[in-house]
Amino acid sequence: xxxxxxxxxxxxxxxxxxxxxxxxxxxxxxxxxxxxxxxxxxxxxxxxxxxxxxxxxxxxxxxxxxxxxxxxxxxxxxxxxxxxxxxxxxxxxxxxxxxxxxxxxxxxxxxxxxxxxxxxxxxxxxxxxxxxxxxxxxxxxxxxxxxxxxxxxxxxxxxxxxxxxxxxxxxxxxxxxxxxxxxxxxxxxxxxxxxxxxxxxxxxxxxxxxxxxxxxxxxxxxxxxxxxxxxxxxxxxxxxxxxxxxxxxxxxxxxxxxxxxxxxxxxxxxxxxxxxxxxxxxxxxxxxxxxxxxxxxxxxxxxxxxxxxxxxxxxxxxxxxxxxxxxxxxxxxxxxxxxxxxxxxxxxxxxxxxxxxxxxxxxxxxxxxxxxxxxxxxxxxxxxxxxxxxxxxxxxxxxxxxxxxxxxxxxxxxxxxxxxxxxxx
Amino acid sequence: xxxxxxxxxxxxxxxxxxxxxxxxxxxxxxxxxxxxxxxxxxxxxxxxxxxxxxxxxxxxxxxxxxxxxxxxxxxxxxxxxxxxxxxxxxxxxxxxxxxxxxxxxxxxxxxxxxxxxxxxxxxxxxxxxxxxxxxxxxxxxxxxxxxxxxxxxxxxxxxxxxxxxxxxxxxxxxxxxxxxxxxxxxxxxxxxxxxxxxxxxxxxxxxxxxxxxxxxxxxxxxxxxxxxxxxxxxxxxxxxxxxxxxxxxxxxxxxxxxxxxxxxxxxx
Numbered sequence: 139x140x141x142x143x144x145x146x147x148x149x150x151x152x153x154x155x156x157x158x159x160x161x162x163x164x165x166x167x168x169x170x171x172x173x174x175x176x177x178x179x180x181x182x183x184x185x186x187x188x189x190x191x192x193x194x195x196x197x198x199x200x201x202x203x204x205x206x207x208x209x210x211x212x213x214x215x216x217x218x219x220x221x222x223x224x225x226x227x228x229x230x231x232x233x234x235x236x237x238x239x240x241x242x243x244x245x246x247x248x249x250x251x252x253x254x255x256x257x258x259x260x261x262x263x264x265x266x267x268x269x270x271x272x273x274x275x276x277x278x279x280x281x282x283x284x285x286x287x288x289x290x291x292x293x294x295x296x297x298x299x300x301x302x303x304x305x306x307x308x309x310x311x312x313x314x315x316x317x318x319x320x321x322x323x324x325x326x327x328x329x330x331x332x333x334x335x336x337x338x339x340x341x342x343x344x345x346x347x348x349x350x351x352x353x354x355x356x357x358x359x360x361x362x363x364x365x366x367x368x369x370x371x372x373x374x375x376x377x378x379x380x381x382x383x384x385x386x387x388x389x390x391x392x393x394x395x396x397x398x399x400x401x402x403x404x405x406x407x408x409x410x411x412x413x414x415x416x417x418x419x420x421x422x423x424x425x426x427x428x429x430x431x432x433x434x435x436x437x438x439x440x441x442x443x444x445x446x447x448x449x450x451x452x453x454x455x456x457x458x459x460x461x462x463x464x465x466x467x468x469x470x471x472x473x474x475x476x477x478x479x480x481x482x483x484x485x486x487x488x489x490x491x492x493x494x495x496x497x498x499x500x501x502x503x504x505x506x507x508x509x510x511x512x513x514x515x516x517x518x519x520x521x522x523x524x525x526x527x528x529x530x531x532x533x534x535x536x537x538x539x540x541x542x543x544x545x546x547x548x549x550x551x552x553x554x555x556x557x558x559x560x561x562x563x
Numbered sequence: 564x565x566x567x568x569x570x571x572x573x574x575x576x577x578x579x580x581x582x583x584x585x586x587x588x589x590x591x592x593x594x595x596x597x598x599x600x601x602x603x604x605x606x607x608x609x610x611x612x613x614x615x616x617x618x619x620x621x622x623x624x625x626x627x628x629x630x631x632x633x634x635x636x637x638x639x640x641x642x643x644x645x646x647x648x649x650x651x652x653x654x655x656x657x658x659x660x661x662x663x664x665x666x667x668x669x670x671x672x673x674x675x676x677x678x679x680x681x682x683x684x685x686x687x688x689x690x691x692x693x694x695x696x697x698x699x700x701x702x703x704x705x706x707x708x709x710x711x712x713x714x715x716x717x718x719x720x721x722x723x724x725x726x727x728x729x730x731x732x733x734x735x736x737x738x739x740x741x742x743x744x745x746x747x748x749x750x751x752x753x754x755x756x757x758x759x760x761x762x763x764x765x766x767x768x769x770x771x772x773x774x775x776x777x778x779x780x781x782x783x784x785x786x787x788x789x790x791x792x793x794x795x796x797x798x799x800x801x802x803x804x805x806x807x808x809x810x811x812x813x814x815x816x817x818x819x820x821x822x823x824x825x826x827x828x829x830x831x
Contacts, residue, residue, distance in 0.1 A: 289592075293730070307720060307729065310736035403798035405735065422721075426800070434723040441725040 143230040145192030151221035161186040170265040178202040183262040238281035247290035288449040293442030298332040300438040313337030318375040321382035322350040344368035372397035380416035389417040568612035575605025576664035583656035598653040632670030638701040639663040658708040692759035699752025706745035707810030710803035713738040750789035784809035
């Protein structure tokens with residue numbers, strides 16, 4: 139028995155490959171079914187997100203990895219093994235725990251992956267068993283623990299979330315704050331979405347093309363207008379989001395000054411996420427204007443990412459401890475079928491020898507025969523008790539599967555299926 | 564016992580400030596509950612010290628430089644504790660807790676000897692004046708601390724620097740609200756305290772000129788600030804600058820008065 143993970147991720151495969159190897163729910167189910175039917179795999183879970191497609195499995199043969207390579211290659215229409223990685227046993231456990239904790243994510247510490255791990259496990263429940271159920275359950279706990287006990291998930295790590303964080307540093311809660319957006323492209327729409335989630339009310343969408351402004355305005359129940367009309371409303375907003383495709387700055391001091399005069403001491407936050415910049419840099423020198431361009435937002439995000447990086451050793455320490463705990467549990471679980479087979483084989487020998495002895499002795503009363511039967515059982519139980527206990531203990535305390543394999547060899551138990559039984563709980 | 568309790572209180576205030584400063588030394592969040600608990604322990608010890616002093620002196624008087632300074636430290640720490648409990652925000656501790664520790668230490672160095680020993684109604688009147696005045700001054704100090712932090716945080720945000728101050732300081736809006744609330748509370752406290760002092764002077768025919776000048780100066784400063792905020796709509800930066808500058812001036816005037824005046828045993 140071996141715990142294996144095989145797959146591709148953002149480190150090993152470019153997006154063009156990853157998007158082809160992204161499995162939807164029905165595809166994932168049929169791929170897992172194929173693995174199960176092959177008889178090479180006893181449990182399997184597929185985790186497929188935009189950054190990774192991985193199959194975790196309990197296999198009984200090395201051929202299982204080749205089967206996964208075949209499945210991936212067939213989906214890709216080309217040889218997939220170039221992009222694939224395979225990890226076994228403790229390394230496979232460590233890998234999933236790192237994934238769940240966000241250490242293996244493209245944006246270090248991102249929290250979305252934990253929900254994706256949970257969904258993957260839920261979706262694959264039919265194909266998973268005790269070992270993988272426990273593995274995924276533990277990985278979710280490890281992910282939560284890492285995020286709670288280290289700073290790996292703290293602070294904004296993307297430009298949009300940095301924009302939200304900066305706005306919050308000025309206004310506190312953003313609920314009820316008003317925003318105006320210049321430009322109606324995709325980048326503006328994404329940034330507005332982030333602000334809206336925090337309770338910001340988008341009141342004006344201004345764009346060179348009025349029709350495009352109308353579309354975005356309709357999504358946020360805002361008013362659409364042309365650039366030329368929007369300046370007289372600037373005094374009423376707290377956040378100005380600029381994301382036009384203009385090659386020259388569209389926001390000048392002359393546009394902002396009248397609004398500032400009407401706003402009194404209230405601060406105005408200008409988020410310029412356009413490239414080239416939309417806001418003349420001298421606007422940032424004006425009183426009560428907080429101007430941030432793309433570089434500033436990236437600097438804020440990377441400052442947080444730097445902090446997150448410093449928390450990796452602490453996160454890895456937690457993961458290493460949890461990997462050992464899981465591995466000890468798994469090894470203990472693997473000993474159970476061996477012990478059962480061991481006892482069953484000994485009982486078969488006992489029954490055969492007892493029957494043979496009964497035939498040789500002959501003429502025993504029922505009471506005497508029962509006494510001898512009882513004696514043989516008691517003797518066998520006494521003989522087997524200590525080895526059974528020690529085998530389970532050795533497997534569970536870290537000496538691991540080596541002891542279990544030795545027992546298999548010594549007592550000729552090669553037939554014993556070491557796959558842990560279904561988790562009845 | 565009074566000295567030991569004061570020592571414990573001062574230690575707790577310094578420890579609270581150190582705990583609040585943890586994010587500057589290590590990349591961790593400030594332990595809000597820890598800071599509040601340590602500050603509460605300091606307040607208990609400080610309250611015990613003042614209660615023992617009042618019991619031993621046989622009156623309710625907090626007069627005299629040492630007791631008055633100690634009480635000022637106690638009220639400032641109390642105001643800080645309330646802000647932290649309600650706002651769940653401990654960055655103000657960085658400034659206010661060391662100030663409370665410093666004032667309390669100064670009180671103890673001066674000596675915990677009550678200057679006046681009034682009895683009955685006179686004692687109650689005097690204590691009410693002292694308590695209200697110091698509550699007003701503590702709130703004024705809180706407003707100044709919040710204003711100072713506002714100016715520092717604002718400079719960091721304007722220049723797009725994302726260091727420890729950016730991470731640890733509360734939002735500008737929160738600091739502005741604390742400044743606003745503390746200014747109004749300080750104005751009310753100081754007005755009541757001075758009104759009681761005026762009535763006390765008339766009733767018992769006592770007048771201490773330095774106290775009168777300093778108290779009125781402080782009242783005019785915080786009064787201007789409070790009225791500016793309430794009636795003229797002063798906000799944010801202007802209020803922060805005025806509160807920080809005027810409070811520093813008021814403290815400077817107190818120090819000057821203490822240096823030049825001869826009545827060493829009195830608060831002023």
